[in-house]
Amino acid sequence: QQQVKQSPQSLIVQKGGISIINCAYENTAFDYFPWYQQFPGKGPALLIAIRPDVSEKKEGRFTISFNKSAKQFSLHIMDSQPGDSATYFCAASMSNTGNQFYFGTGTSLTVIP
Amino acid sequence: NAGVTQTPKFQVLKTGQSMTLQCAQDMNHNSMYWYRQDPGMGLRLIYYSASEGTTDKGEVPNGYNVSRLNKREFSLRLESAAPSQTSVYFCASSDPGQFNYGYTFGSGTRLTVV
Numbered sequence: 655q656q657q658v659k660q661s662p663q664s665l666i667v668q669k670g671g672i673s674i675i676n677c678a679y680e681n682t683a684f685d686y687f688p689w690y691q692q693f694p695g696k697g698p699a700l701l702i703a704i705r706p707d708v709s710e711k712k713e714g715r716f717t718i719s720f721n722k723s724a725k726q727f728s729l730h731i732m733d734s735q736p737g738d739s740a741t742y743f744c745a746a747s748m749s750n751t752g753n754q755f756y757f758g759t760g761t762s763l764t765v766i767p
Numbered sequence: 768n769a770g771v772t773q774t775p776k777f778q779v780l781k782t783g784q785s786m787t788l789q790c791a792q793d794m795n796h797n798s799m800y801w802y803r804q805d806p807g808m809g810l811r812l813i814y815y816s817a818s819e820g821t822t823d824k825g826e827v828p829n830g831y832n833v834s835r836l837n838k839r840e841f842s843l844r845l846e847s848a849a850p851s852q853t854s855v856y857f858c859a860s861s862d863p864g865q866f867n868y869g870y871t872f873g874s875g876t877r878l879t880v881v
Contacts, residue, residue, distance in 0.1 A: 656809075663807075688869045697771075697857050697872030698810070743809060754800075754825070755870060759809040 657681060658746050660758025667765050673731040675761045677744035680725060684746040688755070689718065689729050692741045701742070702729070734765045769793050773858050773873035780848040780880045788843040788876050790858030798861045799841035800825075800870065801833060803854040810857065816841055848880045 660677045667673045677687075688703035704711045704718040704727065711718045717730040731738055744758040771792045780786055792799065800815040802825075812825030816835040830852060832844045841860075845852060855877050859870035 660809075690870075695874075697859075697874050698870070699872065700869035703869060754812060754815060757802075757810040759807060 656759070657756035658744055658758045660744050660761060662761060663759070664762045665764070667734045667763065669734065669736060669765055669767050671734050671765075673729075673734045673738070673763055673765070675729045675742050675744070675763070676726065677728065677746075677758050678724075678726045679746050679756075681746070681748075682725070683748045684756075685749050686747045687718070687720065687727050688745050688747075689716075690743040690745065690757075692743065692760075698743055731763075734763075736765045736767055739763055739765050771858055771860055771871050771873035773856075773876050775876060776874065777877050778879070780845075780878065782849060782880060784848050785844065785846050786848065787845075788856055788858070788878075789840070790842060790873060791840045792858075792860040792871070793839065794860060794862070794871065795838070796860035796862045796871070797838070799835065800859045800861075801831075801841070801843045802857045802859065803827065804857060804875075805854050813843065813856075848878075850880045852878065853880045854878060 689701045690698035691701045692698040702713050702716050706722050715732045720727045741760045741762050743760050745755040747755045774789045797818045801813040802810045811827050814833040816822045819838045834842050855875050857875050858873045861870050
């Protein structure tokens with residue numbers, strides 16, 4: 655059973671546009687929601703993360719929006735660039751369970767010039 | 768550079784062969800993890816070690832064993848490889864004591880079982 659559901663599976667965006675990736679979860683015990691970025695041939699790297707006590711977190715062109723009541727969170731990439739082309743994974747964890755992360759199935763983002 | 772080092776990077780095995788994937792981290796992290804990544808499946812946890820001396824099963828442990836050799840090293844063993852174990856394997860570590868904690872991943876081992 656997929657603990658974190660991610661959509662879309664793939665996304666093509668024009669340079670300068672906004673990329674939006676969505677994730678949903680069921681387990682209300684989750685209390686930490688990171689996003690990872692993975693380039694081909696590399697391991698995933700932590701991009702940005704949020705805790706449920708805030709509704710939004712912004713770091714540069716990357717923003718996480720969090721809706722606790724809907725149990726959804728999303729990644730917004732503003733002014734998308736070709737260098738942002740990568741696979742993005744959302745994840746969720748519970749602080750008191752050995753820090754195991756549950757990952758979404760990933761979104762392959764392509765930013766075309 | 769500090770991080771997570773995995774060896775080997777590539778491996779081809781015949782069905783029934785055994786092998787051990789090695790992982791070492793130099794960030795003094797307590798927790799270490801093994802994941803496999805398959806197309807359309809995301810990252811699935813095989814085993815993890817919350818601290819030195821402990822290991823626990825994850826979502827897909829069948830066919831694998833692990834050893835937490837010391838705080839730095841966490842190995843994954845395939846005793847009798849099967850084609851279904853063809854995948855990319857990632858080791859990761861984390862320090863849950865940090866407020867904005869997250870995994871640091873290695874660069875992966877691409878395993879093909881024929």
